[in-house]
Amino acid sequence: MREPWAMRAPDGLGTAFSTPPAKAVAAGRERGEGNRLAQTLLAHVPLAVAVIDAELRLSFWNQQAAILFGAVSGRAAGLPRLADILKGIETLTPVQRDRITAFAASHIASGDRTEPDGSLRVSLGRDRRIVIQIRGIGLQRWMVQFFDGKMALAAGLTEGSRDNGDAWLDALTGLSNRRHFNQILHRLVDDAAADATAALVMIDLDRFKRVNDTLGHPAGDALLCLVAQRMRREIREDDVLVRLGGDEFVILLPRGERAEILAARLVDVLSSPFLVEGQVVNIGASAGVAYFPEHGPSADDFVRHADLALYDAKSAGGGTVRRFDPAMAEEASARRDLETDLRKALALGEFSLAYQAQLNVKNQTLTGFEALLRWNHPVRGIVPPAVFIPVAEEIGCIVALGEWVLRSACHEAARWPEPLSLAVNVSARQLEDSERLFSVVQAALVASGLPAERLELEVTESSLLAKDTHVVDTLHRLRAAGIRITMDDFGTGYSSLSQLRSFPFSKIKIDRSFIAGLGSDAQSTAVIRAIAAFGAGLGMTTIAEGVETAQQAALVEADGCTDIQGYLISRPIPASEIDALLRQHPAGTETTSIAG
Amino acid sequence: MRKTHVNASLYRLIYCSRNVIGRVMPGATVDDELRTILAVARRRNKSDGITGALLFTASGFAQVLEGPRETVEVTFERITADPRHAGVTVLSFTPTERRSFPDWSMAFTAQAAKGKPDPLEHLLADATFAGPRATTGSDVLRLLEKVVQREDAWIAA
Numbered sequence: 108m109r110e111p112w113a114m115r116a117p118d119g120l121g122t123a124f125s126t127p128p129a130k131a132v133a134a135g136r137e138r139g140e141g142n143r144l145a146q147t148l149l150a151h152v153p154l155a156v157a158v159i160d161a162e163l164r165l166s167f168w169n170q171q172a173a174i175l176f177g178a179v180s181g182r183a184a185g186l187p188r189l190a191d192i193l194k195g196i197e198t199l200t201p202v203q204r205d206r207i208t209a210f211a212a213s214h215i216a217s218g219d220r221t222e223p224d225g226s227l228r229v230s231l232g233r234d235r236r237i238v239i240q241i242r243g244i245g246l247q248r249w250m251v252q253f254f255d256g257k258m259a260l261a262a263g264l265t266e267g268s269r270d271n272g273d274a275w276l277d278a279l280t281g282l283s284n285r286r287h288f289n290q291i292l293h294r295l296v297d298d299a300a301a302d303a304t305a306a307l308v309m310i311d312l313d314r315f316k317r318v319n320d321t322l323g324h325p326a327g328d329a330l331l332c333l334v335a336q337r338m339r340r341e342i343r344e345d346d347v348l349v350r351l352g353g354d355e356f357v358i359l360l361p362r363g364e365r366a367e368i369l370a371a372r373l374v375d376v377l378s379s380p381f382l383v384e385g386q387v388v389n390i391g392a393s394a395g396v397a398y399f400p401e402h403g404p405s406a407d408d409f410v411r412h413a414d415l416a417l418y419d420a421k422s423a424g425g426g427t428v429r430r431f432d433p434a435m436a437e438e439a440s441a442r443r444d445l446e447t448d449l450r451k452a453l454a455l456g457e458f459s460l461a462y463q464a465q466l467n468v469k470n471q472t473l474t475g476f477e478a479l480l481r482w483n484h485p486v487r488g489i490v491p492p493a494v495f496i497p498v499a500e501e502i503g504c505i506v507a508l509g510e511w512v513l514r515s516a517c518h519e520a521a522r523w524p525e526p527l528s529l530a531v532n533v534s535a536r537q538l539e540d541s542e543r544l545f546s547v548v549q550a551a552l553v554a555s556g557l558p559a560e561r562l563e564l565e566v567t568e569s570s571l572l573a574k575d576t577h578v579v580d581t582l583h584r585l586r587a588a589g590i591r592i593t594m595d596d597f598g599t600g601y602s603s604l605s606q607l608r609s610f611p612f613s614k615i616k617i618d619r620s621f622i623a624g625l626g627s628d629a630q631s632t633a634v635i636r637a638i639a640a641f642g643a644g645l646g647m648t649t650i651a652e653g654v655e656t657a658q659q660a661a662l663v664e665a666d667g668c669t670d671i672q673g674y675l676i677s678r679p680i681p682a683s684e685i686d687a688l689l690r691q692h693p694a695g696t697e698t699t700s701i702a703g
Numbered sequence: 704m705r706k707t708h709v710n711a712s713l714y715r716l717i718y719c720s721r722n723v724i725g726r727v728m729p730g731a732t733v734d735d736e737l738r739t740i741l742a743v744a745r746r747r748n749k750s751d752g753i754t755g756a757l758l759f760t761a762s763g764f765a766q767v768l769e770g771p772r773e774t775v776e777v778t779f780e781r782i783t784a785d786p787r788h789a790g791v792t793v794l795s796f797t798p799t800e801r802r803s804f805p806d807w808s809m810a811f812t813a814q815a816a817k818g819k820p821d822p823l824e825h826l827l828a829d830a831t832f833a834g835p836r837a838t839t840g841s842d843v844l845r846l847l848e849k850v851v852q853r854e855d856a857w858i859a860a
Contacts, residue, residue, distance in 0.1 A: 333780060340784055379783045380793040382776040385714065387793045 155253035158244070161215055163189040163208060166248070173347075174275045174287060175237075175253055189251075198231040207239060214241045215249055277350040279328055280335035288349040289406075292359060296399065296406040305399040306363025307413040308370045310338070312354035312377065313391035313425035322386060330383050330390070337376050341369060357413070363398050370394035370428040378426060393420040397431040415439055446502050448484060449495055453504070453511060458482055460515055461679035464688060465530070465650060465672045468664045473694045475528030475563070477672065478516035479679045480508070496534075505534045510547045517555035517562065519682050527694050530563040530593060535570030541581040548585065559589035565616065567595045571609065582610050593650075598634055604641055615642045617668065619653025625662045632666060639667030714772040715799040716779060717840045719765040720788035727786050736787060753778055754804045756847045764788055765843045769802045795840030803844060 149156055155172035157165050164186035168176070176195035189211060193204045210227045227239045238254040275287040283291075295305055312334065319327035331354065338356065342348050346369075347359040358373075360366050377392035395417025402412040412431040418439075420429040429435075452458060462476035482490045499505040513531055520529035537544050552559055564585060571578060582592050591613035598618040607615065617638055624631030635651065642649040651663040654673030663671060677688055724736050737759060748754065753770035766782075768775050775796075783791050 336780065337784070375789075376783070379791045380718075382716070382779050382793070382796055385772050385796070385798070387796045 157189075157192075157251045157253075159189055159211065159249050159251055160186075161247055163211055163215075165189060165192060168192075170276070170281075170283070172253065174283075196231070199229070203229050210239065211241055211249070211251060215243075280332055280350050282335050282339075282356075283347055283349045285349065285351050288347065288351065288357060288359065291347055292406050292410070295359065295361060296403065296409065299400065303361075303399065304363045306360045306366030307397050307399075307409060308358040308360065308366050308373070309395040309397075309413040309417040310356040310358070310370075310373060310377075311393050311417055311421060313393055313421075315354040315390055318383075318388055318390065322383070322388070326383050326386065326388075330381055330388055333381050333383065334377060334390075338373055341372050341376060357410075366396050366398065367428060367430060370396050374426060374428055391426045393417060393425045394428045395420050395431065396428060402431050412436065442498070445495070445498055448487070449482075449499055449502070450504055452482060452484065453508060457484055458508070458511065459681070460512065460519070461681060462516075462519075462685060463672055463679040464677040464692070465670055466676045466692070467670050468660065469669065471692075473527065473676075473689070473692045474670060475530060475561075476520070476523075476685070477530040477565070478512060478519075478532075480512055480532075481679075500534055500536055503536065505536050506540070506543075509534055509537045510551075513547060513551045514554065517551040517557045520561065521555040521557040523685070524689070524694055526561065528561045528563055528591075529557065530565055532595065533564045533566055533570075535567070535578075538566065538570050538578045538581055541577065541584065544581060545584055545588075548590065549588070560591070563591045563593050563614065565593040565595040568597060568599070579610055586611065597638060604637070607641060607645065607647075612647055614648040614650055614670075616672075617649060617651045617663075619673075622651050622653045622655075622659055622663065622673070625659050632662070635663060635666045635668065639669075642669075643667060712772045713769065713799055713802070714775050714796065715803065715844075716768045716775050716796045717766070717794040717843050718779070718782075719763060719792055719794060719843065721763045721790040722759070722761070722787070723789045724787045740785075740787070748778070751778065754802055754807055756804050756807060758843070758847050763790075765794075765847065767804060767844060767847055769799065769804060772798075794843055803848060 149169040152169070152171070155169065155175040157168040157172045159165055165188075166186055176192050190204065190208050193199060193207060199207075207227065207229065228236060229239065230236045240252045240254070241249055244250050275284060276282070277284045295303075299305065315327070315330075318330055331350075334354075334356075335348070335350065338348055338358070342358060343360075345361045349357045349359070351357055358369065360369070371394075374392045374394050377390065381388045381390070395413050395415065397409055397413035397416055399409050403409040412435075415435040416429045416431040419432075419435050420427050423429070459481045461479045461481050463479060464476055465474050466472070467474050480492055480496075482492075482495055484490055496505070499508055509532075516529055516531050520527070523529075533544070548562070548564075551557075552562065566582070586592055592610065593614040593616055594607060594612045595616050596618045597607075597615050598621055615638060617635055621631040621634050625635070639649045648670055649668045650670035650672055651659075651668045652672045654660050654663060654671040654675045656675060659673075660671055660675055676692070680688060722733075724731060724733050728736065741757070744757070748768075748770075751770065751774050753768055753774060755766060755768040755770075758765040768778060770778070
């Protein structure tokens with residue numbers, strides 16, 4: 108258990124009695140809680156406070172003092188000297204520094220009896236002034252207070268409007284904020300000694316959003332305070348702990364050797380449960396680590412590389428630490444290029460649609476086509492949907508893309524013989540904006556003249572996992588307008604048969620992985636049978652996708668599937684080849700006579 | 704009615720964790736560390752209005768803490784920071800009408816006797832691999848109640 112006197116100042120930059128005098132240790136042990144309370148209070152007063160000994164060395168300072176002094180990096184071992192610390196205040200002249208140290212020395216020598224109120228006024232530049240006071244606190248220690256007009260302003264103590272942009276502390280957690288971080292980071296990078304090895308540990312909480320969503324923002328805020336408290340316990344006196352915003356934190360380690368050990372420890376302590384307002388909350392954390400100057404040399408690169416390492420840790424599923432690797436930068440830049448190309452592709456007309464036929468196995472008649480998006484880039488060539496769709500989802504252009512698909516495909520399908528239907532994939536992002544999706548679908552139907560009954564929208568299971576009932580409401584609205592809804596890729600991800608009851612789907616599409624497994628693993632057969640039986644019970648069509656051989660077709664039919672889609676019937680073909688295909692296969696459904 | 708209101712903020716926390724004293728403190732003897740844990744916990748918990756019981760076995764710790772909600776929350780934060788254990792899993796944290804351990808500022812039961820089955824072993828494995836189940840919390844509570852009744856509280860020297 109940590110001894111009370113070893114408690115760090117709650118900010119992380121200040122050190123707290125790093126080498127405690129024997130008497131202070133005894134006193135601290137007796138008043139552990141009081142000491143901690145005092146530390147917390149000191150962290151929140153809008154005053155820079157430092158404790159010095161008779162030799163003018165600092166044994167303690169609070170966060171405000173740390174801000175005033177700037178990053179105290181690369182100093183010699185032992186307690187820092189006041190004269191050296193003052194060099195951190197950029198606008199202070201050597202003469203002013205001498206005045207301050209002389210003031211402190213003479214006050215101590217005088218036995219706490221100095222002129223009027225024991226204070227010294229020092230002007231810092233044009234309109235900034237600090238007032239310095241010193242008084243004995245016993246045990247051969249003196250407290251030095253630096254009253255900084257700028258800090259008081261940030262704390263709202265002075266007249267006039269409060270300027271939050273001027274604050275250096277995160278209002279919620281009391282940690283340093285982004286602004287302070289930028290300042291000390293730049294100072295560290297600018298003044299770094301040749302042999303400096305600093306590090307950044309970027310931390311992002313896993314599953315934090317869910318806490319805010321389910322328990323509310325006050326609980327989320329309380330959790331962030333506990334998170335800050337746990338992280339403070341793990342850092343050393345020189346480290347700067349910063350809340351960048353939201354659930355993003357960063358630790359700047361002026362001496363970076365143990366950055367990865369610290370990062371792993373933080374991920375560990377943040378994965379322990381939290382008790383927040385009567386609830387048990389389990390979150391986690393991901394961390395990215397970058398070193399200076401290796402991963403610098405500029406402050407921007409340093410931060411960007413730590414960010415990339417964090418992104419990598421997040422992509423790996425969270426709960427882990429990643430050290431920056433140049434391959435991450437290459438990957439990120441390749442991705443950025445892909446994003447750039449993707450954003451332009453729609454305007455440049457690089458997308459096209461292919462249509463894949465769907466067949467009713469009982470009647471051997473075509474029931475319709477699924478519209479599939481194709482991207483043919485002049486340099487990249489054909490980019491597989493598995494590569495660009497997730498990127499399009501993430502950067503948001505999937506919405507515009509999805510709308511283009513709807514309009515183009517409806518236009519094409521309107522000329523097909525009745526009752527051939529059109530299946531179009533709808534992304535989770537599109538489902539989120541109910542109003543927009545509904546009006547786009549309506550507009551596409553009206554413009555093309557395609558009856559609503561001939562349009563099917565395919566949604567994936569994962570898009571139904573969204574926290575609220577909002578998505579299901581959107582689906583009901585579309586269904587009420589006559590549009591059919593298909594559950595796509597069923598059997599992958601978080602499959603649950605009960606999910607099929609959450610909405611009256613017209614059709615279940617069984618994921619191709621099960622069809623590929625037919626004949627070789629018994630599980631695939633079992634899954635297909637279960638889904639087909641379930642679908643039949645609920646009056647839903649079950650379609651198997653990825654059917655490539657006659658044997659697979661026979662098996663899925665035997666297992667109870669009503670429809671199939673795959674290379675056995677036809678590969679995805681351009682619109683221009685649809686007429687030829689229709690001449691080979693009659694179109695129709697179970698209930699409608701063959702048309703065309 | 705009144706009594707219910709008074710006890711409205713009384714909570715019971717049950718957690719378990721793995722014992723890593725041997726790993727993180729190679730020089731320390733488990734007995735000495737336990738004496739320290741108990742001495743500190745007893746003093747602190749008494750002034751905080753926390754009662755409960757601590758079960759220690761070769762595999763880990765299981766603890767019941769009862770008291771005002773916020774005090775239990777603060778105490779738990781302190782406990783999670785202790786390097787002598789790892790894999791802290793909350794088995795239950797719920798409001799309660801009355802304390803199960805009203806008389807102990809912190810009862811202690813050293814169930815580390817040789818030859819006896821370790822009652823915490825399956826529990827820790829469950830909590831680690833299967834996630835806390837609704838039953839594990841009450842299991843621990845019953846286990847502790849039984850052990851505390853049977854054995855004398857182990858007083859730190």
